[in-house]
Amino acid sequence: MSHSFLQDALIYLAAAIVFVPVAKRLGMGSVLGYLLAGIMIGPFFLGLVGQKQEVIHFAEFGVVMMLFLIGLELEPAHFWGMRRLILGSGAVQLGATTLLFLALFAAVGLHWQAALALGLALSMSSTAIALQTLREKGLVQTQAGRCSFAVLLFQDISVIPILAVLPLLATAAVQTGTGGQATFLERLPGWAQTIAVLAAVGAVGLSGRFVIVPFLRFIGRINLRELFTASALFIVMAAAFLMELVGLSPALGTFLAGVVLANTEYRHELESDIEPFKGILLGLFFISVGASINFSLILERPLTTAALVCGVIAIKFVVLLLTGRLTRLTFDQNLLFSLGLAQVGEFAFVLFSFIRQLNLVSAEWTDTLMGVTAISMTATPLLLLLNERFIVPRFGVREEEAKQADAIDLHTPVILAGFGPFGSTIGRFLRANGVEATILDNDSDRVALLRKMGFKVFYGDATRIDILQAAGADRARILIAAIGSPAINQDLIEKVQRLFPNLRILARAENRIDAYELMDMGISDIYRETLDTSIRMGVDCLVTLGFRRYSATRAGQNFLKYDEAALQKLAALRHDKSAYIFTVREQYQLQEQLLATDREVNPTLGDHAWDSEMYVKTPAEDPPAR
């Protein structure tokens, strides 16, 4: 068992490692890469793995995790802002597509329940492919992008009720989805079942706010990253388990948990903790789907398959075009939207395998349609390419993209890492000037407090690349590195320099030594945290001693300028030492060096502005005023 497990794992992983990069290079996206890998190792090509139901079952947990992440993405405010678009266009697309397929399948002689189930499955589009493509093309913020996002979101949410409704469509003779094992729920009387279901949903909803958040806060304080990851996995699995216990879809549980946690400060942290697991399990899921595609069936009837693929894409395309018209998309935006979503998506695989489990239709149908789904997904990049190269240039209108007032700007130009006393001042200042920065901070207590005060702060370790990615580092313009610990701040800066060269870095430095190190890293915008404040204090001291405020202010300004210049000068000298190990003694040396230089070039004594004494000593024809 252990041997065969290792062997299978090796085959799956190797296939992914080989085919996903190839698919990526060909511009097809990772989903197609996994499918391709599955097809190749499947029984119809290399035959390295058999049809392993247990792998699919295990990998289906990837879908469950994906729903958790989709739930997390559903920030209520964001959702509320787009509610009309989501509900309107989503319902039109899903409803019309399902009805058309229902009519079609009923016409070829399927029972209406089966036809409805297949129609629902085929109305799904691929979130993974469509959003990935839009993002790669930089089209997420266009109207087509927004509309695609809305429709996909509606579909993703609909999966949950659909999964719940499918068993009802199955005839009484058919066993239930859990494989005959009576659930806890089924042993209860009807009224208690309803209460149990409501209680379970309520439990997930309430525990999010009153149990999970305090729990995560507690875990966050312990400051062990793997413990947080474990907690994230625990939450997902607990939600799934609870739902399964009462006989509901585990996907529903995790989705709900995700929605509940979407508006908490742990959103980004949870997202990046679950993301790798989801990625790998979803990959595994797609591989096993690929492996289970019945190619002999397709090859036996190539014409039928081709006709089905074209028919399915055509029907979906027409409905989408109509939806686009209703939401008033312009011509080429509508084409992009309709072609981008015309494929059948990954959720169809989930639904087809569920439909097969329920014996709603014959395996022949689901096998054929799974093949159709895979082919339609493969066709999407090709269709979009055709659209881009041939259709739009010929028939499209070059339009101006007017941003609607209610369009939600998802990404801010500034990322502010570290929201301590230093960073928060910057954040407040920017906010006062109408700039909302994306804030990253990893002190959960402070995050909770600041959120209570109405700030938008995310909880996460800013040096983690996935979190930076989630915060939009590849689209922002400025990174303000204001983390209190110089070591972490430098770690962050080093990563950002390497991975996000688009970002201009403004760096906080603790002291001179820290500033030197930042200068060595090639940073030019360095802000020593004590410099300006110390000088301001010195200025006020002079004023209290009787100096004129303006003269003291000028002296302060000059000293600041001089000190920055001295920093540059001494930074070069620093490298004269063969090995630079910073010690307290060396800090004193530095201080001594500075004090000596200060005496040589007194930055304040040189200020002779408006000083008429100078003129009197060298009597000019016209001495100025005194």
Added chain:
Amino acid sequence: MHSILILFAHPRFEKSRVNRALLAGVERLPGVTLRDLYEHYPDFNVDVEREKELLSSHQVIVWHHPLYMYSCPALLKQWLDLVLEYGWAHGRGVYSLQDRIVFNALTSGGTRETYSRAGHNRFTVREFLAPFAQTARLCRMRYLPPFVVQGTHLLGEEQLAVHAALYRTLLELLGRGEVDAETIGRFEFLNDWLNQVFGEP
């Protein structure tokens, strides 16, 4: 009873013997407010609303400053640009400072003789003050001749005391409202008028 607002602008007051003498104790005169602009706004960030309030609550405004490069110091110019707003001091039919008395009190290193056609500075002080006169006119204020102390480097302590006393007298007269703008408008400097009234020292 008129209240007087002295808007004093000197970036290096600590080194100005003459201005210290002129301003010594003027704050204690009834109705006089001394506003040291460089002390209030070392960063040039003039508080426009506060300045407007002060202007509104005074009847006589003095732009008191040394003559630097034939004009006022930068902060006073900043003050003029920011405070005398369009739509408040002038324009759109609003003249919040209408009929208020305003004049320059200034010190210059050069003597009166150098500020003449034949002199080294080629123009008169009144000519150099044209922007102030026109600004006052724009705001429908009553612009008086300037109070001028010149040749500051040559002034002995005694002469300085005379100038300071004259300035105090002027402020007291203005405070009592015993000034006829028509009459004194004919003099080149306020000093000339005062000297005529009280006799040359």
